[in-house]
Amino acid sequence: MMRFIRSALVIARRDFSATVLSKAFIFFLLAPLFPLLMGGVFGGIGARVATQTERPAVAVIGLPADFDRLAAARDRMAQAIGDEALVKIVGFSPDGDLATQEKRLLSARQPPVRAVLSGGLSTPHLTGALGGDPATVAQVRLLIANARSGDSAEPPELPVTDLPVSSGSMVKDRAVTAQIGEMLLFFLTILLSGMLLSQLIEEKSNKIIEVIAAAVPIDAMFVGKLFAMLAASILGIIVWISAGAIIIQFMKHGGVATLPPPAVGWTGFLLLSIVYFAMNYLLLGSVFLTIGAQASTVREVQTMSMPVTFAQVLIFGFAATAIGNPDSAEGMAAAIFPLSSPMAMLARAAEQPEWWPHLAAILWQTMWVALILRVGAQLFRKTVLKSGPRLPWWRFGRA
Amino acid sequence: MLRQAQPERIDERFAVQAIDLVKDFGDMRAVDGVSLEVPTGSIYGLLGPNGAGKTTTLRMLLGIIDPSGGTRLVLGRNRPLDAAPEIGYLPEERGLYPSMYAREAVAFMGALRGLPIAEGRRRADALLAEHGLGDWAKKPIRTLSKGMAQIVQLLGTIIHKPRLIVLDEPFAGLDAINQAKLEELIRRETRNGVTVIFSTHVIAHAERLCEHIAIIAKGKVAFDGRVDEARAQLRSIVRLRTRASDGPWRTAIPAGARREGGEYVFELPEDGPEPLLKALIDGGAGIETLAIERPGLHEAFVSIAGNATAAEMGREKPE
Numbered sequence: 001m002m003r004f005i006r007s008a009l010v011i012a013r014r015d016f017s018a019t020v021l022s023k024a025f026i027f028f029l030l031a032p033l034f035p036l037l038m039g040g041v042f043g044g045i046g047a048r049v050a051t052q053t054e055r056p057a058v059a060v061i062g063l064p065a066d067f068d069r070l071a072a073a074r075d076r077m078a079q080a081i082g083d084e085a086l087v088k089i090v091g092f093s094p095d096g097d098l099a100t101q102e103k104r105l106l107s108a109r110q111p112p113v114r115a116v117l118s119g120g121l122s123t124p125h126l127t128g129a130l131g132g133d134p135a136t137v138a139q140v141r142l143l144i145a146n147a148r149s150g151d152s153a154e155p156p157e158l159p160v161t162d163l164p165v166s167s168g169s170m171v172k173d174r175a176v177t178a179q180i181g182e183m184l185l186f187f188l189t190i191l192l193s194g195m196l197l198s199q200l201i202e203e204k205s206n207k208i209i210e211v212i213a214a215a216v217p218i219d220a221m222f223v224g225k226l227f228a229m230l231a232a233s234i235l236g237i238i239v240w241i242s243a244g245a246i247i248i249q250f251m252k253h254g255g256v257a258t259l260p261p262p263a264v265g266w267t268g269f270l271l272l273s274i275v276y277f278a279m280n281y282l283l284l285g286s287v288f289l290t291i292g293a294q295a296s297t298v299r300e301v302q303t304m305s306m307p308v309t310f311a312q313v314l315i316f317g318f319a320a321t322a323i324g325n326p327d328s329a330e331g332m333a334a335a336i337f338p339l340s341s342p343m344a345m346l347a348r349a350a351e352q353p354e355w356w357p358h359l360a361a362i363l364w365q366t367m368w369v370a371l372i373l374r375v376g377a378q379l380f381r382k383t384v385l386k387s388g389p390r391l392p393w394w395r396f397g398r399a
Numbered sequence: 400m401l402r403q404a405q406p407e408r409i410d411e412r413f414a415v416q417a418i419d420l421v422k423d424f425g426d427m428r429a430v431d432g433v434s435l436e437v438p439t440g441s442i443y444g445l446l447g448p449n450g451a452g453k454t455t456t457l458r459m460l461l462g463i464i465d466p467s468g469g470t471r472l473v474l475g476r477n478r479p480l481d482a483a484p485e486i487g488y489l490p491e492e493r494g495l496y497p498s499m500y501a502r503e504a505v506a507f508m509g510a511l512r513g514l515p516i517a518e519g520r521r522r523a524d525a526l527l528a529e530h531g532l533g534d535w536a537k538k539p540i541r542t543l544s545k546g547m548a549q550i551v552q553l554l555g556t557i558i559h560k561p562r563l564i565v566l567d568e569p570f571a572g573l574d575a576i577n578q579a580k581l582e583e584l585i586r587r588e589t590r591n592g593v594t595v596i597f598s599t600h601v602i603a604h605a606e607r608l609c610e611h612i613a614i615i616a617k618g619k620v621a622f623d624g625r626v627d628e629a630r631a632q633l634r635s636i637v638r639l640r641t642r643a644s645d646g647p648w649r650t651a652i653p654a655g656a657r658r659e660g661g662e663y664v665f666e667l668p669e670d671g672p673e674p675l676l677k678a679l680i681d682g683g684a685g686i687e688t689l690a691i692e693r694p695g696l697h698e699a700f701v702s703i704a705g706n707a708t709a710a711e712m713g714r715e716k717p718e
Contacts, residue, residue, distance in 0.1 A: 207494030215511035
């Protein structure tokens with residue numbers, strides 16, 4: 001066993017040094033800047049488009065007094081549900097023939113008009129292309145009703161006692177923490193473990209695989225490579241998290257303390273985050289290493305990377321079913337299925353305070369890492385080194 | 400069926416023992432019942448043309464691949480990887496990490512075999528300096544010439560002071576000077592009690608270096624034994640030039656003798672040279688020159704492996 005560990009360490013040290021001491025690692029550390037920059041650029045473009053594009057409005061043809069009552073009713077409703085959620089209204093005085101005016105308004109571009117309300121508050125009539133927009137019709141009906149009732153529709157005074165936390169807010173906040181934790185775990189793993197697909201290409205292309213395979217067990221080589229990449233990834237994450245925490249501290253009033261607290265507390269949650277990241281990385285990484293070991297060229301690795309990414313997204317989707325209800329059948333299934341287990345269990349840590357399920361999950365995941373690595377090494381010996389006798393599939397793990 | 404059973408007893412006279420090794424790749428049988436005994440401390444050559452099964456046999460002996468059948472015992476272990484710290488291996492297809500410094504590459508290869516990395520670096524510096532590569536110790540492998548990189552890999556093969564060194568086609572790609580250096584290095588290692596197995600398709604290398612050889616052809620061992628035993632399978636050749644062109648002595652010349660440039664060339668008779676000499680002298684042949692030549696390894700190889708195999712090897716000239 002000691003020789004196995006020492007062999008794995010020799011491989012890990014070589015791979016870690018080769019990764020971290022290369023110039024490419026600087027780009028790796030800067031990698032999260034690119035999505036941030038892209039987000040900024042595309043966000044800016046989106047905001048500019050949004051401000052330049054006026055929302056379609058309902059044109060109101062009628063007396064100014066009627067329009068004022070409708071506008072007041074709209075203001076009252078906007079306080080409750082938000083201005084953006086309500087249909088916009090624009091007033092127009094009657095101008096000659098109603099049908100002609102309606103037709104002209106419905107073809108106007110400034111502002112774009114979705115429908116025309118005529119007949120005042122007493123006999124209202126709405127004209128427009130509203131077949132697929134029942135919400136606009138319903139909102140206009142509510143506005144008319146509210147405008148007709150006038151000041152009597154003013155809501156009563158409601159004294160409020162503000163508490164820092166309640167069960168409802170706690171559940172919501174923890175679900176947010178669970179979601180953020182799971183998302184971060186997914187993105188970090190998808191960003192980092194993909195590197196493992198190409199981990200054996202160098203050894204296979206420069207033939208040093210022969211020297212390694214003659215000196216150390218293939219399992220030790222797999223373990224060494226996996227842990228080297230895990231260590232390089234954790235180094236990157238430490239740099240990114242430190243930079244992120246500093247940015248939040250400066251940008252958000254109150255700093256990181258204002259983020260919603262998880263059920264197991266921040267210390268426990270961060271500890272579990274590290275453990276579950278490692279487990280998620282080792283689980284997916286061992287699968288990727290196994291798949292990537294079959295490839296002999298960079299082109300083959302590139303071809304494999306797309307289906308692998310889709311598979312990861314599927315696993316993430318499955319794990320996300322645990323958010324909000326970790327004890328449901330889907331939540332339990334996501335926690336048991338080895339490849340989604342770390343993400344599902346991190347979500348549980350945000351929402352439920354018990355620790356024992358985490359200990360069980362970590363043991364379960366560790367067992368699967370060992371199993372996948374073992375099968376991966378056997379597959380490598382069998383398919384790449386063309387070694388070993390023919391075995392039926394049910395004896396594969398015992399060879 | 401793969402047999403994992405230990406041979407009946409461990410024989411310390413042999414560094415490597417293989418019994419009926421078989422390797423199938425799909426429907427193709429690459430090695431077909433190879434049995435070898437490599438004496439401890441010897442230089443042992445595996446001879447055969449490309450594709451004969453030499454590399455596959457070595458890879459099975461080293462545990463890189465498992466045999467489809469048969470057993471092997473390497474330095475007393477039937478799992479070759481258990482003996483890995485005592486083995487050095489130079490594969491046919493050379494490979495090093497291009498971005499690694501030369502000293503790191505040598506130390507890394509030692510570390511793979513259990514040598515502590517700090518000690519490996521110290522020994523690497525000394526070995527590189529000894530082989531004229533001291534100035535290249537802290538330069539990446541990619542900046543070295545092919546020959547230099549090959550020497551670096553060879554040094555990585557011996558840095559941990561192995562008891563068994565396995566070299567697969569070690570002379571391929573080396574110039575004449577480096578080939579001579581490598582031959583000297585092999586001899587020096589065996590003087591220290593190390594067993595060296597090397598494969599080659601160039602008979603001249605085996606003839607110069609080996610005490611024992613195995614001739615492999617089409618996945619089977621055609622001969623396994625001492626070089627002189629291989630040569631002894633053929634009779635010596637007599638080359639005779641006489642002053643007299645004819646006389647009673649002619650009856651002493653074997654019937655199958657041929658004439659080559661005024662010489663009679665024939666196999667030494669079974670009863671040795673003495674009766675022949677007596678008949679020539681008594682018959683007044685007037686012996687001008689008489690030479691008895693022991694057959695070379697090439698002739699022995701032709702006799703053992705067959706003309707077709709020998710012709711195949713003849714097409715592959717020494718580099």
